[in-house]
Amino acid sequence: MSDSNSTEFNNPSIFLLLGIPGLEMAHVWISIPLCAMYTIALLGNVTILCIVKKEPSLHEPMYYFLCMLAVIDVVMSTSIVPKMLSIFWFNSREIEFTSCLTQLYFIHCFSMMESGTFVAMALDRYVAICYPLRHSAVLTNLVVAKIGLVVLLRGSILVLPYPLLARQWPYCRTNILPHSYCEHIAVVKLACADIRISSYYGLFVALLMTGVDVFFIAVSYTQILRAIFKLPTKAARLKTFGTCGSHLCAISIFYIPGLFSFLTHRFGHNVPLHFHILIANVYLLLPPVLNPIIYGLRTKQIRDRILQLFTH
Template identity: 70%
Template sequence: MQKTPFCLRVGHVLSYSMSDSNTTDFTNPSTFILLGIPGLEAAHVWLSIPFCTMYVTAILGNFTILFIVKREPSLRAPMYYFLCMLAITDLVLSTSMLPKMLSIFWFNSREIDFSACLTQMYFIRCFSVVESGILVAMAFDRYVAICNPLRHSTTLANPMVAKIGLTVVLRGGMLVMPYTLLTRQWPYCKSNIIPDTHCTHIAVVKLACADTHISSYYGLFVLFCVKGLDMVLIAVSYIQVLRAIFSLPTRDAHLKTFGTCSSHICSILAFYIPGLFSSLTYRFGQNVPLHFHVLIGNVSLLVPPTLNPIIYGVRTKQIRDRLLRLFTHKDI
């Protein structure tokens, strides 16, 4: 059986002894050891500052979005319902990984229970797929609002919005479940060391001493056939939106109508570009240092939860006005 070079490559950066890190043969590990960012252990405290700032921004920003939409009756519309779904997804996604990461950076708390590791992996994967689906739903909302404005209120009535939200969540949960089931069944050998700040699917599977090609193939299926399909659906929606915008009579009408889509477009770019860059770097950047892979992977997951509330807070007039009203206590 071919030994996993991945395990051997990262073993030298762990400060634990061979006996402490449980590196003897085993088939059912009780815990994994998260290294944090291999090679940058001395800088963990300093690296925690930007990551903690991003987490605090994500928590405060997304809770503010939820609070404003709940308090403002004029925001009871499909666009803002989908925005609330996006905010909840971002809260779950960031909370699934940041607390453990910060405990590694601040307290050197590297151990994670095997079941907790699989649970963390499931939530991160699941809500990444959910977020992609919500962005598709928001693109559909923009398509209906601009291309068929008279039918917008009937097409996206509250029951339909609820059904779309439920479908997106179920799709994410069902598609990601095989990751966890497959990962749980593999036998593990030689190492329980994960060179990352959280339990990534690729890193955990590489520790298995079995043929795990099915996991790799399924991961590619989800990447290309789910997120790839979502990107195609978003592109088709915006092609129709742009056609409708350019059919308007004046340049001011073009800009005003397109402005209603600008926040959503920024969220799409913030979600897909870092994620695509991280995936391509991990799969094809064999000569890229390991710590760079880990940093890019973490940043790609944290950028959307951090930026989305800022994007919508700055670029959406209704939310911006409500925020000003909260801080000035004046009617605008």
């Protein structure tokens, strides 16, 4: 700990997370909604997993992808919130360098997996609406498993250079990390080396996730909307579009705050640091909280099952 304020040292064994710089006096108050959001995320996503497992009628591709999303949300929120709460409640700012890189990897890896899962869900809706008679033949359990494996491997492999590159840089300025968790760019900015490789690769992965994935989702929903508008009655169009409503809401909640966080972090040099960090927290915590609520309210089978649980 004696090195925490030093300006010359080599590759510290620990980093010091500051939480939300500038709002230290409000850390306890910030922790209250944070803890509530984490609790709701855990309960909601575990409930979705239990309902899909116990209900045979939900053993379909759409709900398998929803289970993937629930697992991703649980892991992603668990990788950051407990440490943040320990900072806010117990002033436990220390995090080992290896643990920091592990947290960094999990955060970005599972963010990419979530994006890939939304693409898979868009594909499922496209086949279900545009080719309803072939849906079960196209998206078999084997195909769904292969899609899930691709989503898993893509996120795991593409994000792996983040910690590997970060481990190579010398850190000789400070070990104080002005953030509430180990975010990739925030960590490598502490290095006293040319970090353009890490920066450019991070930009490439971000553009791949938001650009390519959003493109495929947009193409899928363009075809879906064309198919919906060809339906003969207004009631049929509304009913079919309603099956996509929850997915569109979840996509918006994931991509819009993420894009805003990315743009402000890269180009918003005059934006206060605490605002950057608050937006980054919202970007990671809002989807795990709202996804089970959205799908639970808008999916009839899940909603009915939840009501049965409360009735009993």
